[in-house]
Amino acid sequence: MTENVYVYITIMAAVTYAIRVLPLTLIRKPIKNRFIQSFLYYVPYVTLAVMTFPAILYATQIPISGALALILGVLVAWLGFDLFKVAIICCATVLIVEFFGSII
Amino acid sequence: MMKNTNQSKENSTVFRQGLKDGIPIGLGYLAVSFSLGIAAKSAGLTPIQGFVVSLLCMASAGEYVGFLSIAAGAAYIEIAIATLIANARYLLMSTAMSQRMDSKLSIKHRILMAFGITDELFGIAIARPGHLNPYYSYGAFITSAFPWALGTSLGIIAGNMLPIRLVSAFSVALYGMFLAVIIPPAKKDKIIAGLIIICFATSYAATLLPILKDMTDGTRTIILTVVIASLAAILFPRETAGEETQEENT
Secondary structure, three states: OOOOHHHHHHHHHHHHHHHHHHHHHHOOOOOOOHHHHHHHHHHHHHHHHHHHOOHHHHHOOOHHHHHHHHHHHHHHHHOOOOHHHHHHHHHHHHHHHHHHHHHO | OHHHHHHHHHHHHHHHHHHHHHHHHHHHHHHHHHHHHHHHHHOOOOHHHHHHHHHHHOOHHHHHHHHHHHHOOOOHHHHHHHHHHHOHHHHHHHHHHHOOOOOOOOHHHHHHHHHHOOHHHHHHHHOOOOOOOHHHHHHHHHHHHHHHHHHHHHHHHHOOOOOHHHHHHHOOHHHHHHHHHHHHHHHHOHHHHHHHHHHHHHHHHHOOOOOHHHOOHHHHHHHHHHHHHHHHHHHOOOOOOOOHHHHOOO
16 A cells, blocks of 8 residues: 555545535525535435445444344434434444344 | 623633533544544554544544545545545535624634534534624534544554454444434435435445445445435425525524
């Protein structure tokens, strides 16, 4: 690998900061273009959904614990639990499933 | 003179309020960034590098994609595009914030405030009435950004000292956080609910299809995001321009 980790870090920081600072300093009026607005609206949901599945199945030692964490995570998020609680419930699900999985 | 004294007193009250409101967010961040640290560890980052990245970027999905790209030895342009896509929602939040600022607010404050735009910090800032006070954002940033950065370092340090079962459990915290961001809006909006199901199915299919399956996770995420979000924007354009970005978060 010839790429340098500090260059990677600089690119990540620069791109992330540019996204945050440019609208705040430059845009004084709402974006009028309907397609761009709609696209920006959908992007977070699409990108997070794509990154979550099927990756959650491969993050754990056995796919079934990841699958159950996904199902329970969706359920408690649907019920309105906050970010921290949803994350903890997903972790606990994996811990419990893999613990029982190992003694059976 | 009198006005200035009142203003600075109010700023310091608001700053302390921000510090306080950032604490619960910081605690949540600590747990989630620990699992981000595990990803950073597999990308070969040291605890100090992880701390610096997290303090500078402060983005779960964005950093995660970055670490995956580093681990895969991606090209610089690839990591730049991946970071851009994963963080594109901050463009929307920053735009929404720009609408709620005092037009006389100096560029210096705007430049500093930009560092602290995350889903949660944006949420608590925009929920306050009136113009956004930069001192509130500074307070909330301090108590949430340091746990975030610290958690990343701890994940890198302790990730390989923990029993594998605990690492396995922690590694899903990040996905839990993603679910907490995408599921509540899906409850209110059937289009988003349908979109999430389509994303899950497409994303799974993409790991099996020729060409797509040989790409890195980061590249695949970019392509799927651009294609699916564009189609959604064409098929289901949002109703009124301008208003909704603010309304959905109040």
